[in-house]
Amino acid sequence: MFKADLKSDTLKGLVNIISTLIDEVKFTITPEGMTLKAVDAAHVAMIEMEIGKDAFESYEAEACEIGLDLDKVKSVLKLASSGDIIRMEQDDTHGRLVFKVGNITRRMNLVDTASMNDPKVPQLSLATDISLMVDELQKGIRAAESISDHITLRAGSDYFELSCEGDTDSVSLRLEGESIVSINADAEVQSMFPLDYFSNITKAIPSGTVVRVELDSDYPVKLVFALADGKAKVNYLLAPRIESD
Template identity: 65%
Template sequence: MFHAKIKSETLKGIVDVVSTLVDEAKFKIDPEGMELKAVDPAHVAMVDMRVERTAFEEFSADDTEIGVDLDKIKEVLRLARSGDVIEMEQDEDKNRLVLHVGNITRRMNLVDTTGMNDPKVPNVSLPTKIAVTSDELQKGIRAAESVSDHIALTASPDGFEMFSEGDTDSVSLKLPKELLISIECDEKVRSLFPLDYFSNMVRSIPGGSVVSINLGSDYPVKLQFDIADKKGSVNYLLAPRIESD
């Protein structure tokens, strides 16, 4: 059993974070909230999310799981206005999710979760940790997208840099430690990542958020941030693109 009411903006933030990587998702729901772990089809990136019950206007649930087509949720969100509250309820008899927004009711079949695995979050020890605003990251992404299809993230005790180099041009965003919220870095580290994945992840982060970037040399990058007015948390993991000599 699952029944909840949630602000449309909050639901949109949850959907944006997940739909960056997958079209269909399995939400595990318990009396205290919901969580999701998913890997993209190419097994390059992973999302690990937890949303507490306090992020909802109303929330009641038993232990259950639902498979959802995220594009269908987006269709409902397009019908909602700012400030609208969306009501969601699980119809267990018909295996449906029923959503109410205003005077509109949308009933959608749930996705079979049998083939959806439960990926384990890798326990990667990353030596460097940087805290920066999402606005700065988005600025670096906008600059890089016209230059290359990959991006290098570099950190040193002096600061953090995002660098992209194409056939003819290059672009970099340098943030000295004075412009970072915090930095923990003993030695220089650098990893290269596919820009399309990194860009989509960064664009899903709410504006004005504080993002924790965990980084190593030729290791995955881990992005950590809050959603739903800090009543939910997200971890993104993105595999590196190993540079050939």
């Protein structure tokens, strides 16, 4: 059994983040909230999300799993205005999740979760972590998108840099001092990543969000941030692009 009310803006934010990687998702539901772990088809990126019950306007649940087609959920979100409350209720009899937006009711068939295994989340101890506003990352992405298909992240004891180099042009964004919320780095590190993956997740994070970037040389980058006023937590891992000599 699962029944919950959620603000449309909150649901939209959660769906936008998840759909940067996958179209169908399995939510593991408990009385305390919802979790998901998913990896994209190319096994380049992984997302882990915890949504506490306090993120909802109301929440009642027993332990269960629910599989959703996110494109269908997006079609429900198009029916809602900012500030609307969306009611979700599991219909066990017909294998559906029922959405109610105002006087509109949408019944959606659930996706079979039998083949959706939870990926194993690697336990990484990365050398550097930097906290900064996502708006700064988004600014760097906008500058880099016309230059190349990969992006390099660098960090030292007092700076963070995002750079991109193409055949003829290059661009970089260097953050220091008050442009960084906090930084913990004992040595310089750098890694290169596919720009499309990094761009998609960065653009989906709401403006004004503080993102913790955990980085090491030639290791995955980890982006950690919160949604729903801190009541939903997201870990996003992106594999590096290793250049051969």
